[in-house]
Amino acid sequence: MKIAPSFSADSPLVVDGKAAAQKVLSEVRQRVELEGFRPGLAVILVGSDPASAVYVRNKSVQAEACGFLSRQYDLSEETPEEHLLSLITKLNGDPEIHGILVQLPLPRHIDASKVIQAIHPLKDVDGFHYMNVGHLATGSVSDALIPCTPSGALVLIHQVLGNNLSGKHAVIVGRSNIVGKPMASLLLQQNCTVTIVHSHTPDPAAIARQADILIAAVGVPKLITADWIKPGAVVIDVGINRIDSDGKSRLVGDVDYEAALTRAFAVTPVPGGVGPMTIALLMRNTLDAGLRIRRKNAKC
Ligand code: NAD
8 A cells, every 4th residue: 555655746646547457457357256256247338429439348348358247239329218228127137237337428319317227226337326326425335336437536546645534625626426426425435524616616726726635527628737736635637538739639637737747746647547447446346236136136
């Protein structure tokens, strides 16, 4: 465990999300072998958005690498909502499948909320079902499937600061259901003082500057500049934004990385920070879901 030494702006720590993700994945593989149990993950893609297709493919490949049963459903853009809902009902009852993931966003004619709520809460490995949201919000973390991106971000925060985050001021920029709000619940659970700033917050930079832990989940390239960052803060950049620079397309986060390096104690890069953790935590959620379902079935 790496514990933060006293702050030195000369040597900011670049948090290696790829290495941290490999560690989580190798633990998952070991547990699969140890338990002699094969979790099953079903990933559903509707439409042909190239970025979503890459994410889905990566999830399927990683599931296979973890020793899971991996099933990928590629549905056309025109798939009726009822068709998708009936596939989910079928997978809810499939004993070989323990995790169901529907890649978002969905085409406009499909009600994403209805689809998410149709997934059985025990198989909801994205952690978006109201049941899992409720468990997390009320602190029943051991009963919840927790959204993978905030869960992965928390692993990185623990890696930098150690397991005791009590009393740290965490500021989260962004209040989405996928990242901002579950991140806030997780950090409250860790006894942090948590503030969320969003698009209606006056002077969010002034609040962010108070943060020991600053989490950016906005979707605005390089919004977080040096004046948002308290010297010595841990900066976690969740943002993934594609920009054109010098005639080339590249990925950047919500944090101005170079500026953050001049102020922060530790920074997650984009790519190679939180991104790889999301997929690793999806595998961990699938294994946990599978073991929970197996225990439940054994009791019946
Ligand atoms: P979202 O669009 O659902 O939410 C963005 C939030 O940012 C909103 O709550 C909004 O109020 C806030 N916001 C917008 N402009 C702001 C401003 N100027 N100041 C303060 N707050 C502002 O986005 P999301 O789904 O939470 O995703 C956020 C970013 O994280 C995106 O870049 C997305 O691609 C990325 N993301 C990455 C991963 C990953 O695996 N690393 C996973 C999910 C999302």
